[in-house]
Amino acid sequence: MTLPSADAGSSNSFDARRSRGIFRSLLSDKSAVLGLGLLALIVGSAALAPPIAPYGPNEANPALRLMGPGTEGHLLGLDHQGRDVLSRMLYGGGLTILTGLAPVVVAALIAVPLGLVAAWVRPAGAVILRLMDVLFAFPMALLAILVAAFLGPGTLNLLTALVLVLLPYAVRVVHQAAAHEVVLPYVEALRVSGTPVWKILFVEILPNVAPPTIVYSCTVLGSIVITAAGLSFLGLGVQPPIAEWGVMVSEGRSVLFVAPHVSVVPGLGLTLLVIACNLVGDSVRDALDPRTRATLNLSDNV
Amino acid sequence: MTGEIDMIATPSPDSLEYLESQGLTLVQGPVATVYPIWLNFNEEPLKDVRVRRAMAMAIDREGMAKFLRRGTAQPAYGILNFGGPGWDPDYRDHPYDPEAAKALLAEAGYPDGFETRLDWTMGGGGDVNTRADAEWIQRDLARIGITATIELFDNGTYWDMLAKGIRPGTCCMQVSWGETGFFWLDLVVASSAMPPSGFNSGYYDNPEIDALLAKARSAPTEEEMVSLLHHVRDIVAEDAAFIPVYTPMQVYAMRPNVKGFVLAPQHWADYTSVFKE
Amino acid sequence: MLKMLLGRLLAIVPVLLGVTFVVFVAMHLAPGDVARTILGFGATEERVEALRAELGLDRPILVQYAHWLWNLLHGDLGQSIALGVPVSDVILDKVGASLLLMASSFVGAAGGGLLLAALSGGAHRSMRDRGITIVTLVCASLPPFWIGIVLLYAFSYQLGLFPSTGMVSMVDPGGWLDVAHHLVLPTITTALSSMAVVARVTRGSFIDIMNSPYIFAARAHGTPRRRLVRVDAMRNVLPVFVTISGLQIGYLFGSVIFSEIIFNWPGIGLQLYQAIIYRDYPVVQGCVLAVAIVFVFGNLLADLIVHALDPRKRA
Numbered sequence: 001m002t003l004p005s006a007d008a009g010s011s012n013s014f015d016a017r018r019s020r021g022i023f024r025s026l027l028s029d030k031s032a033v034l035g036l037g038l039l040a041l042i043v044g045s046a047a048l049a050p051p052i053a054p055y056g057p058n059e060a061n062p063a064l065r066l067m068g069p070g071t072e073g074h075l076l077g078l079d080h081q082g083r084d085v086l087s088r089m090l091y092g093g094g095l096t097i098l099t100g101l102a103p104v105v106v107a108a109l110i111a112v113p114l115g116l117v118a119a120w121v122r123p124a125g126a127v128i129l130r131l132m133d134v135l136f137a138f139p140m141a142l143l144a145i146l147v148a149a150f151l152g153p154g155t156l157n158l159l160t161a162l163v164l165v166l167l168p169y170a171v172r173v174v175h176q177a178a179a180h181e182v183v184l185p186y187v188e189a190l191r192v193s194g195t196p197v198w199k200i201l202f203v204e205i206l207p208n209v210a211p212p213t214i215v216y217s218c219t220v221l222g223s224i225v226i227t228a229a230g231l232s233f234l235g236l237g238v239q240p241p242i243a244e245w246g247v248m249v250s251e252g253r254s255v256l257f258v259a260p261h262v263s264v265v266p267g268l269g270l271t272l273l274v275i276a277c278n279l280v281g282d283s284v285r286d287a288l289d290p291r292t293r294a295t296l297n298l299s300d301n302v
Numbered sequence: 303m304t305g306e307i308d309m310i311a312t313p314s315p316d317s318l319e320y321l322e323s324q325g326l327t328l329v330q331g332p333v334a335t336v337y338p339i340w341l342n343f344n345e346e347p348l349k350d351v352r353v354r355r356a357m358a359m360a361i362d363r364e365g366m367a368k369f370l371r372r373g374t375a376q377p378a379y380g381i382l383n384f385g386g387p388g389w390d391p392d393y394r395d396h397p398y399d400p401e402a403a404k405a406l407l408a409e410a411g412y413p414d415g416f417e418t419r420l421d422w423t424m425g426g427g428g429d430v431n432t433r434a435d436a437e438w439i440q441r442d443l444a445r446i447g448i449t450a451t452i453e454l455f456d457n458g459t460y461w462d463m464l465a466k467g468i469r470p471g472t473c474c475m476q477v478s479w480g481e482t483g484f485f486w487l488d489l490v491v492a493s494s495a496m497p498p499s500g501f502n503s504g505y506y507d508n509p510e511i512d513a514l515l516a517k518a519r520s521a522p523t524e525e526e527m528v529s530l531l532h533h534v535r536d537i538v539a540e541d542a543a544f545i546p547v548y549t550p551m552q553v554y555a556m557r558p559n560v561k562g563f564v565l566a567p568q569h570w571a572d573y574t575s576v577f578k579e
Numbered sequence: 580m581l582k583m584l585l586g587r588l589l590a591i592v593p594v595l596l597g598v599t600f601v602v603f604v605a606m607h608l609a610p611g612d613v614a615r616t617i618l619g620f621g622a623t624e625e626r627v628e629a630l631r632a633e634l635g636l637d638r639p640i641l642v643q644y645a646h647w648l649w650n651l652l653h654g655d656l657g658q659s660i661a662l663g664v665p666v667s668d669v670i671l672d673k674v675g676a677s678l679l680l681m682a683s684s685f686v687g688a689a690g691g692g693l694l695l696a697a698l699s700g701g702a703h704r705s706m707r708d709r710g711i712t713i714v715t716l717v718c719a720s721l722p723p724f725w726i727g728i729v730l731l732y733a734f735s736y737q738l739g740l741f742p743s744t745g746m747v748s749m750v751d752p753g754g755w756l757d758v759a760h761h762l763v764l765p766t767i768t769t770a771l772s773s774m775a776v777v778a779r780v781t782r783g784s785f786i787d788i789m790n791s792p793y794i795f796a797a798r799a800h801g802t803p804r805r806r807l808v809r810v811d812a813m814r815n816v817l818p819v820f821v822t823i824s825g826l827q828i829g830y831l832f833g834s835v836i837f838s839e840i841i842f843n844w845p846g847i848g849l850q851l852y853q854a855i856i857y858r859d860y861p862v863v864q865g866c867v868l869a870v871a872i873v874f875v876f877g878n879l880l881a882d883l884i885v886h887a888l889d890p891r892k893r894a
Contacts, residue, residue: 058441060441062369062370062438065316066316080316081370081437133594133597134594134597134600134601137598138598138867138874139829139830139833139870139871139874140829141830141832142833142867142871142874143601145851145855146601146602149860150605150606150607150609150863151609151610152609152610230723233724234840234852234855235855235856239451240452241437241441249725252728253728255314255316256728256731257736258317258320259316263725264729267722267725268725270725271721274720274721275716275717275720278719278720279716455620455621456857458661459619459620462620462621462622463620466621
């Protein structure tokens with residue numbers, strides 16, 4: 001699993017004006033273009049699954065079970081139930097992306113108000129941060145397994161588990177950025193002029209807190225895609241017969257001897273998806289925050 | 303394969319060709335057993351016999367035996383198992399017909415099917431590939447509109463659950479059963495065997511069956527016994543109380559240096575006569 | 580140093596309390612009756628009732644937790660549902676195998692990462708550098724459960740170079756060499772993505788340092804480039820390298836679960852997986868707790884090493 005550097009951009013105060021040029025700078029970055037292209041290809045083919053997939057995701061031709069790639073009419077072969085692997089890849093792409101993306105987005109949305117409040121109301125902030133600290137004591141995948149195991153299998157429970165696991169990291173990112181802002185003179189000026197607190201937080205400070213939150217979300221996306229698929233691989237997430245790449249890798253394990261393509265193909269798709277996410281994530285981080293490099297600080301990260 | 307294995311009991315059917323290519327010999331033969339699906343009579347839709355029949359007609363038993371088990375199983379029809387008294391190779395109950403099944407389901411008031419759950423064992427002992435079985439059945443049921451989720455349990459828990467009666471929300475459970483006698487029917491289909499006193503775990507209640515089984519036990523001739531058992535079989539089929547799926551073959555793959563292996567006639571293998579040269 | 584060590588050890592106490600609390604509370608995430616969930620659908624009503632009383636489910640949650648913690652401190656993690664033995668026995672049985680795999684993976688990830696970083700960062704913008712950058716990008720993106728399967732198929736099933744399952748040969752257990760032979764594929768599976776991350780971050784630091792005035796000065800004095808990379812730059816990337824390696828411990832703990840499952844490595848990860856499948860919740864709790872505790876101490880160790888190596892922090 002890749003590094004979700006929780007400190008990405010944390011030590012910087014972001015200049016909102018700079019973010020306007022981001023899209024242009026992303027497009028001038030070769031690896032960003034490659035990542036975005038790959039991502040567009042995967043998302044596009046997943047979105048177009050119904051018209052372009054040759055078969056339904058659960059349509060089976062048992063007589064051709066386990067036939068390899070290149071079988072007539074089945075470009076990527078068939079699985080242990082005789083289902084077309086290509087069709088399942090296309091149909092499964094959407095859910096694979098969703099189970100990675102949705103927790104990141106939801107966690108960020110919850111983290112923003114929590115982090116802002118934590119930075120504004122010091123005592124409440126201390127409590128929130130202490131609570132989150134406890135969760136850092138777990139390896140991320142392990143905590144997700146614990147929560148998902150007790151919630152029970154299912155896509156919704158998988159998403160819940162991942163949001164819970166991500167939340168502490170996201171809150172810390174928002175809090176660090178917001179804590180930087182609240183002490184700046186412009187905030188003091190707003191406060192003195194009697195601007196309502198909610199307005200200061202969500203209208204004035206938020207735009208400056210958004211960039212590090214976005215950077216963090218982008219850099220963590222790849223590893224959450226892997227964690228989500230990993231939980232489904234363990235049987236804790238998406239349930240068969242629903243097509244999802246982690247489930248598909250796991251299903252192929254029992255026939256690896258005789259039909260390696262059943263596991264290898266979906267895993268390859270997953271790897272490409274994660275590469276795309278990491279390319280985009282790295283580029284977004286470099287574009288928004290060129291100063292974040294190898295200067296990691298342990299106390300910030302564990 | 304690094305030559306570490308001398309004998310594999312019940313290898314996965316998909317691995318047979320590979321094992322043969324590695325120089326292992328396959329020994330196989332049918333066992334006196336059957337995999338019936340228990341249907342839960344306490345579930346609202348399944349109280350209607352048409353729904354149960356539709357389910358029986360939805361499941362492609364031939365396909366399962368031929369493709370999923372790769373011929374290491376024979377499709378099973380009727381509650382009387384292969385190797386037991388009264389088994390008739392030519393008997394057929396509900397033939398595979400998804401279209402007719404869908405129509406029957408609509409007639410019973412479920413044109414869009416219903417939602418339910420399959421509780422399944424992940425196998426143990428002689429059961430292999432049980433998850434793939436469950437997925438196959440799930441797909442067959444989906445074809446007539448019945449949406450079923452699958453929950454898998456380890457064998458110990460699974461038998462405890464069966465002994466307690468199928469839990470609410472679950473339509474089907476399945477284990478292998480069958481003996482060279484017919485007394486197991488007293489434990490499975492008789493109404494006296496409802497949980498917690500037996501394994502009539504789907505609460506099938508037909509006093510006629512109880513009477514027929516009692517008569518069969520004290521039948522003066524084997525012919526009479528068989529005729530009574532056929533009667534039991536026909537009633538169970540008509541009620542569609544159980545869906546027999548297939549009779550598995552016992553398969554062993556062994557290195558040529560293992561000699562003296564005899565396939566057991568009943569459910570358990572006898573390893574005492576096996577020796578390695 | 581001693582004072583700092585004591586401070587860190589004291590700071591760990593609330594963290595451990597928190598960890599145990601999270602593991603305890605997770606039990607209450609289960610839908611429906613907790614005692615029923617733990618014992619499974621097959622259990623009798625009497626047993627469920629007995630466990631309900633034992634856990635004190637009608638009492639406030641903090642009282643339940645105190646009771647649970649008290650038992651935990653006495654080594655009582657409850658009884659495995661599937662195995663019928665105390666959870667602590669199950670875990671103690673497996674912890675050694677996991678630690679071995681973790682240790683070899685950590686050494687592999689850190690060592691391999693440093694080597695790759697030196698090879699590429701020492702020759703910035705060369706073909707070698709570009710090649711290694713691409714390889715590390717791909718490796719950092721590999722799902723461990725998938726690369727394990729690929730390695731298993733290629734090196735075990737097809738080439739027959741490494742055993743596919745377990746920690747020792749069943750037929751002919753051959754001591755440490757045998758274990759080492761079994762260790763190779765699970766170690767690569769666990770370490771690969773972490774190695775790539777270590778390599779990427781350390782390379783960045785290498786490049787910064789190779790471009791620093793101090794290295795320019797050394798080069799001007801005629802120090803050979805090789806020596807610059809191996810000795811001078813290496814010394815200066817050490818803090819970053821140790822830090823990023825320490826950070827990988829958490830990811831290794833995630834990956835190790837998957838490689839244990841794929842290669843049937845008889846450790847905590849495999850046990851955890853089986854417990855999940857068997858709905859053996861006390862064992863799930865125990866395994867997570869064991870890993871989390873090892874993780875906390877692993878981090879402490881990494882922290883101490885960073886502290887010892889970093890001249891700025893020492894001052």
